[in-house]
Amino acid sequence: MPASDDVVSHRAGLLRAPDGEALPQRVVASWQRSADYGVDLETVEPVFSGTPVTDSLFAECGQEVLSGLHRTLENEPISLMLTDADGLVLGRLSGDTSLLRALDAVHLAPGFAFSEREAGTNGLGLALADRVPSVVRAEEHYSLSLCTYTCAAVPVLDPVSGRLEGAVNITTWSRSNSDLLLALAQSAASNTSALMLARSQGRRPRPAPRGEVVRVESARLEPGSGTAHELGEAWSDAVGRAAHALAAGRVVAAVGEAGSGRATLLAQALRRARPHDRILSAAAPPPADVETWLALWAPEVGKPHTGVIVRDVDVLPAWSAPALRSLLVGRPSGAGPVGGAVVGLGGGRPGGTTAGDHPASGAGWAVTAESANALPAELAPLVDVVVEVAPLRDRVEDVMRLAEHVAHRARGRAIEFTPTARRALESCPWPGNVEQLVRAVRHAVSRTNVVDVAHLPAEVLSGSSRALTRIEAFERDEIVRCLTRPGATMKDAAAELGMSRATVYRKLGYYDLQVLRD
Structure with missing residues (x-):
């Protein structure tokens, strides 16, 4: 019992x-x-x-x-x-x-x-x-x-x-x-x-979370400022749904893969819904720092005309969920379960909050997580609308718009991309989503005024999702380096690599280096 x-x-x-x-x-x-x-x-x-x-x-x-x-x-x-x-x-x-x-x-x-x-x-x-x-x-x-x-x-x-x-x-x-x-x-x-x-393809480790808390006084400094707005239909529709819900006082959860732009989407939606309000964005810190993190931004919640975005609530320690709910809705921690249900994109019964669970924030609040099922049990019933953010690999129309936007911000002017570079960027599966694209473009534009395939990181050119050993990753990078050298032929690359041309072609298929093989 x-x-x-x-x-x-x-x-x-x-x-x-x-x-x-x-x-x-x-x-x-x-x-x-x-x-x-x-x-x-x-x-x-x-x-x-x-x-x-x-x-x-x-x-x-x-x-x-x-x-x-x-x-x-x-x-x-x-x-x-x-x-x-x-x-x-x-x-x-x-x-x-x-x-x-x-x-x-x-x-x-x-x-x-x-x-x-x-x-x-x-x-x-x-x-x-x-x-x-x-x-x-x-x-x-x-x-x-x-x-x-x-x-x-x-x-x-x-x-x-x-x-x-x-x-x-x-x-x-x-x-x-x-x-x-x-x-x-x-x-x-x-x-x-x-x-x-x-054993994970020689990729770099994910940076440790810093638990940033950003209080916004000016649109120039706000979360999502300087981001690309003119994107494809999938992104525009998601921003529109989130903005409509936030304008109506609903609580929104943006869900999707890490790096896909969940917090950016919410920031754009909040700004569209409430043009003159402030936005407070709180990114989850390491679990050991959560108590200090909550205390840092708690005084801002509930202030007039302040919207709140709490990022990655699904990675917070279990003990913090009741405290977070209490902070956001102004109820005592441990006050008991809250009625309501998560409503999908197609609509459904609105009002995941009860009469006693009004958001403490004057402009409402929103959260991000990997999926609706990953939302903490204490917060899930408070969510009225779930907006799915598609991964970048499913938004091919956004790749070059984002790449050109990132390049312009990095260099202060428009940067040209060759057709081969464009094809490589649009063919990449982007397992790290927009964050990976941003790193790749910044790396490329720091080296040139015209981005060609030779300026892109080797991982962008490989369509393979199979885990590579460090030796395999090194071999792939060397093949890319030799084949993207200006004026290099397959014969030249094979000689530098110490392989036959047949072996180089086989390796191109093995690492799925489509752009270089065509």
Whole structure:
């Protein structure tokens, strides 16, 4: 039977952390979520989800790292585990048969999900919910059946996309040193991320989030200022739908892939809907800095004629969602669920907020996330309209308009692109979306007044989405360098590369370098 709020509060008051201090608020918040999910207080009964899929880059690299760690700790009473972003256990390694039998008894085994929703407060579930390294010791577990264990877990983010891939979890008996467990888990997670980067086509790691907060007093400085407005039909229609909803006081969520322009679209829509209002744009910071980040811009919310854009709400730690909702709608945190439903682009029942949930911001607010399903449970019911932002690969008509716009801003005047360069830019799948296009164009116009294919980064010319090793990425870049040299022939390039012309042609097909092959 689910524990009530009173039971959670009473238990939190009785228990103390090992150093005698009160339990961490993150643990207490996790207990409350566990109670809200209806997790049984006595036993864990997660559902078997079937044989886990382990052919992803994350699973491959994580298992390799944990296997190496296991060889050095084979005789220690610990279990090394890898889980996906939903808490599904992908693999488990341990040399202690008694520990393995005990873990089997509570279903902490491959094929079972151990997120907070299924198992209540536990190390890996808390790490995935709050996206920070976490330790849950003995009685800090929500379910009493897990109180004989201590779990340390560290989330692993894709080093290129920044997406949460899963977690490294180390579980042992409750009497073990939790600081050492956490250090081991952090090392394994760091090594997994580094190995993923080494095998991800040689692409650069995604910059760490900075958690910017921008308060706008002038349209010249606002979020979205200086961006291209005259784009294709898909973009224009999305901006129009968002602007119409915002003008009517609706709450809008812009969803789509990272780098596709979600926040820019909302900024353009807010400016169109409310030409004279200010815009406050808050980009999510690293999870450990969220509390300070919220306090930084909280005083601006609710001021007259101020619109708010909260970016990447789907990557915020779980504990912060009630606080964010309280800040944005002016309700006390923990006031209970809010009625309403997310409304799609085709319309539907308006008014995801209830009568008591009026936005605190005078000009309304909007959020961005990867998908509507990724919106935090506390915020999703408040969203009236969801606007999908298509990835750049599905907006080919926008590629050259954006490229010319970026080039003009970078150089202060119009920059010419050759037909071959245009074809290369329009043929690129742009896995990094507009952000990747901006980097590529800035790189090119810093080298020339007329952009040709030779000035573009090698990754732009390759249509292959297959992960390349560092050696393959280096070989591809060298082929591009030799073939794009002014006046270079296939014979010249083959001689410089030390290959036959037939091999060069084969390599062009292997790396899908269409522009150079034609």
